[in-house]
Amino acid sequence: MKQLVNKNLITLKCVLFCFLSGIGCIFPFLPLHMLSVGLDKGEARLISAVAPCIALLGPAVLGPLIDKLSVGRGSTGGATNPSGSGRLLRVITAACLILSAIFYTLLLAVPYTERHEARRPEVLFMCDEDSAYVMQEVCKEDMRCNRWSGEKSGVLAVTACEYGCADENMTWVKQPFTTTSTTTTLSPMYLSVANATTSAPEVTEDDEVRHAMPFEVNPPHFCYNGQCLVYMQHQARLRVPLSLIAPELPEDNSTSDSDWCTYRTAGPSKCQVPPNRLAEVSESDDCRPAVRCQVLDPYDEPDGVLADAECRLIIGDPSYTFWTYLIIRILSDIWPTAGLALLGTACVIATRETSLGRGDVGRQLAFGTIGLAIFPPLAGLAAEQMPDTPFLIPFVLHAVFMFIGALILLFDSHMPLSTPEWWWHTATGVLAMPMNTVRRYGAETAAVFAVVALLGTLWSGIDAYLPWTVQELNGTVTEMGLTLTAGALPAVPALWWAEALVDYIGHSNVFIMAFTFYGIRYTGLAYSTDYTWVVVCEILEVFTLSLVWVTAVLYFRHLVPRKYTATGQALPVIAHFCIGRCIGAIIGGMVSLQQPLQAVRMVYRSMGVVALVVAAVYLGLYHLLLAPRCAAPAVSPPHHLLQGLNRTNGTTNGTYSPMRVYHEERSRKGHFRY
Structure with a gap:
């Protein structure tokens, strides 16, 4: 009977729990915090668009850096000391969490400014x-x-x-x-x-x-x-x-x-x-x-x-407040995006997915999502109890969770984070697939990158300014935190069985489903008249974010060679949470300042139509054009793979079904439908 919880992965689950709890304590309140320091909505929209654009430097630099510095460490650590070779990944990830805690806390020190509406004397x-x-x-x-x-x-x-x-x-x-x-x-x-x-x-x-x-x-x-x-x-x-x-x-x-x-x-x-x-x-x-x-x-x-x-009547210096907030916010957003990419890398490596079995990436993310469901409303409730300093507790909670996660990474030397060259083996030591047989699928990687970026745009178009929409509907700070809970709770069981679900549905169908549900979410928000409808629309985020994200992680895990694992996990972060988030913030910010709620609803209607059109085009393009042309007949598996199966009491029916991808479906990296 398969063990329900892998004891070797408990500390990794705790790190993900702390990371996502910290993100949940601060993310829904950032748009409100910008207004609380005296920035107007135009300045807040500019910051929301610029910060994620520059934040891509974190995963774009640290991902390749991890891969480059990890070369050769497998031979030094080897199979006798696999945990020692993961020290580099643990230390850099811990540094990202610590820097995130420090810079987001510095936002509390941004000088306050206040600009009253101009009066026109006679x-x-x-x-x-x-x-x-x-x-x-x-x-x-x-x-x-x-x-x-x-x-x-x-x-x-x-x-x-x-x-x-x-x-x-x-x-x-x-x-x-x-x-x-x-x-x-x-x-x-x-x-x-x-x-x-x-x-x-x-x-x-x-x-x-x-x-x-x-x-x-x-x-x-x-x-x-x-x-x-x-x-x-x-x-x-x-x-x-x-x-x-x-x-x-x-x-x-x-x-x-x-x-x-x-x-x-x-x-x-x-x-x-x-x-x-x-x-x-x-x-x-x-x-x-x-x-x-x-x-x-x-x-x-x-x-x-x-x-x-x-x-x-102007209190403080509005220009100084804006530039100070912009610079600190840019430096703040770099580290959680980099941390997310490195934690994705840790999940892929630690779950030890090989050609003979399926890893547990989804289950690690499911455990972390529990924190995302619990703490945002608690942080909002604490903020309501301190009207003079409402955002102090959310920012402090973020820092506490990030420091705890960093300490776990620094002191747990037994976390299974050995380098890719070592763990790309079966349990018996037989090389399941030689590294020199792994091909790069550049065109397919670019296509999936573009799809994830488009999904990130649709996500950011809602979440970047959703707190303002809740505020326009007379929602409380606690209710703003509950919007994350509504999306995270159904995501926990979905992520727990995510790999089997994605394997059964296929990655393209998951993406098509996400575009369809984005159309439903945008349409629902466009006609929402109270907070209840906002919560109902947020429940659908399990289809538009949670399953999309785990699908992207799993798919890039197979597309990118093992020696570029960190770079491969940085790609979906850059696409969804940097480029997509930037474009979505720009589109979502194109609203009227005179009638913000009505203008936001107009944008939601337009984005809903776009999402449904993309879903229809994607559905027709993939199932009518790509799938029939890319279908490949079943072929016999490689001889060395059959030997590996026999040595590990594996079973085979003598055929091998390649992974379904955009190219000619001849990848031999696994048995999954992607």
């Missing part, structure tokens, strides 16, 4: 015979005026200009505008200062009939740097070009200004007020003749001089 315009003034309400958020160095040039759109008397407190300027303003029916014009006149322009009777408006004498003139503009009502908007000088700071460096900020023009400016109009507005001898205008769209006017002068 803006007024006034000019007299000495100068012109632009007045803006002071920003109440920090009681400061907007200030800049030197001159700031632009235009100011004004309307409803009228004559009046100004005093030192600008009382008249701040009063509400009357419904009647001093206007004219003439079009705006530029006049030189020498030609600027206070007399009424001459118009004919036909002009008055054509304009159908009363002619007005002496319209307001604004003169700046030797040119004058005339305001007319029918134009409704007069664009005044000018340069402004910001008010100076108070001598005591206090943060409080008056209720209004007054900006003076940099060049000589004045308003010409005719004496006869002055008599109409005031009979006082101390009247200060002036013209005031109402300002139109001061913050939205093209080339506006006050285009960026809204009142903004």
Whole structure:
């Protein structure tokens, strides 16, 4: 009777349990943590896309490095000391886990920033015979005026200009505008200062009939740097070009200004007020003749001089926060992706799969998935109990699990991680398949790599921003952790029997099934109205991620020669969790910021259609074109393989069915349907 649990693999199961538990404690909360430090969703989307793209350096470098440094170690360790030759893999994997714990914890030290929505205070315009003034309400958020160095040039759109008397407190300027303003029916014009006149322009009777408006004498003139503009009502908007000088700071460096900020023009400016109009507005001898205008769209006017002068309350430095988070996040994502590739390598080597039997890769992953089902909701529950520092516990739990896994790797010298050259033998020492007979299937490897990358894109399109979707549906932090539990629980039994299941179904059918269920998941999420439907869609992740991942691990195990085992296990990680994750984050991030939930549903509908179309194309391409052409007749197994079977009490019916793959199905690496 086959032993249910291999005692030699218990420590490896514990490492996988710690690794996936640590990943589960942090992964669903990263999108929320980015927003909690003050990043906006646009910056968070950029980080989510850039980080996995650069994270591929981890598996891409460490995988080949492990293979290169392992060459020859089998001869030094040999069959007498197989565990000693796995020390390199254990140490580097432990280093990846430790670095993951350190860098993700550093994200807690990213400086906080806060940006409140801009407020647009009122803006007024006034000019007299000495100068012109632009007045803006002071920003109440920090009681400061907007200030800049030197001159700031632009235009100011004004309307409803009228004559009046100004005093030192600008009382008249701040009063509400009357419904009647001093206007004219003439079009705006530029006049030189020498030609600027206070007399009424001459118009004919036909002009008055054509304009159908009363002619007005002496319209307001604004003169700046030797040119004058005339305001007319029918134009409704007069664009005044000018340069402004910001008010100076108070001598005591206090943060409080008056209720209004007054900006003076940099060049000589004045308003010409005719004496006869002055008599109409005031009979006082101390009247200060002036013209005031109402300002139109001061913050939205093209080339506006006050285009960026809204009142903004900013705490911290948003730019510094963004770049600090981006750099640390990039350095953080490198190590778990590299660790996943190396742990996949450890599973393949430790389970000792040979041509005479099937390994237990799926069972190792199943044990680790238990941690992925247990700890994410517990981390979310702990976060809810600490509203002031909600993400402290998830990040600390991640670090603790990673350190525990690293310690197990460093101190368990009996973990069966000998080099590939040694374990590619049968139990009796007979060479099951000479290494020189293993062929490289580059085209097939590239095809499977592309399929896994596409599946990773569909996965990331959901999971990269799923916490935001749950938040939009009023879900709690605990419920966000439960989404991982919903996907991990059914994956445990599926992974336990994964190798037999994949062997029976065939790898292509597993991938076709995954695309089909992605279509169902996306469609369900597109029409989800509450959290319950999100959980139901997450249960289907057993078909779209768990079985897909173990299929990729098993398939690359057979495609890649044993001396490149680490490189072979790095390929699906790069395809799914780096390239696919990057593309999916970009696609999932193409949503409207004004209506995020509706925009996300639109993306989900589109991705659902794409997934179903790919499934249909893949189904037709494989079963109607590739499978019939690649079918190979049964052939007798190699003579040395028959001898090996006989020596190990194996049985054979005299035929040998090659692995079903994209090439001509003549691989002799195993008996499995791939």
